[in-house]
Amino acid sequence: xxLRDIFAVNxxxxxxxxGFSQEELAHRAGIDRTYISALERRVYAxxxxxxxxxxxxxxxxxxxxxxxxxxxxxx
Amino acid sequence: xxLRDIFAVNxxxxxxxxGFSQEELAHRAGIDRTYISALERRVYAxxxxxxxxxxxxxxxxxxxxxxxxxxxxxx
DNA sequence: GTGTGACTGATAGTCCGTC
DNA sequence: GGACGGACTATCAGTCACA
Numbered sequence: 001x002x003l004r005d006i007f008a009v010n011x012x013x014x015x016x017x018x019g020f021s022q023e024e025l026a027h028r029a030g031i032d033r034t035y036i037s038a039l040e041r042r043v044y045a046x047x048x049x050x051x052x053x054x055x056x057x058x059x060x061x062x063x064x065x066x067x068x069x070x071x072x073x074x075x
Numbered sequence: 076x077x078l079r080d081i082f083a084v085n086x087x088x089x090x091x092x093x094g095f096s097q098e099e100l101a102h103r104a105g106i107d108r109t110y111i112s113a114l115e116r117r118v119y120a121x122x123x124x125x126x127x128x129x130x131x132x133x134x135x136x137x138x139x140x141x142x143x144x145x146x147x148x149x150x
Numbered sequence: 151g152t153g154t155g156a157c158t159g160a161t162a163g164t165c166c167g168t169c
Numbered sequence: 170g171g172a173c174g175g176a177c178t179a180t181c182a183g184t185c186a187c188a
Contacts, residue, residue: 003126003127003130004123007123021152022151022152023151023152032182032185033151033152034152034183034184034185035181035183037152038182040152045180045181047120048078048122049078049079050120051078051123063141066141096171097171098171109165110164112173115171122162122181
């Protein structure tokens with residue numbers, strides 16, 4: 001599990017928590033919708049600048065997007 | 076203060092803590108020496124992949140490299 | 151509402167050297 | 170040991186059309 005994977009999962013997780021669609025988050029962060037899609041599918045290694053912008057829109061600390069999440073629904 | 080700045084400061088901080096020169100860290104992480112120099116001078120926005128590799132070599136959690144540090148020598 | 155391929159411009163990242 | 174520049178390649182950043 002790479003950091004890129006963790007970021008992808010967290011991006012989607014926090015996006016859902018905020019109730020945003022990819023489209024809505026993209027609009028708010030000034031980023032293209034398909035690029036958000038690509039990040040969530042682990043296509044790219046996002047730069048620290050993009051991470052910061054997304055974290056701001058998701059109202060979380062950038063570190064949170066790189067933190068392994070506890071299983072809320074552990075087997 | 077952007078995330079890029081915070082990363083730059085922490086990179087240098089943890090590198091010193093490990094007693095590595097830029098050259099040595101670069102060699103260990105398989106990254107170019109001049110690129111480490113550039114990151115510490117805030118020239119580039121590192122990708123999440125590079126952050127991960129550097130964190131590994133510095134024996135710290137990637138999150139630590141993005142965390143604002145407490146002032147150990149506050150005026 | 152999202153995934154994907156194709157495309158272009160910008161920048162990340164390498165390798166050379168000098169100070 | 171590190172800053173800095175130039176030239177180069179790889180990859181990211183950003184957009185579009187279509188399923």
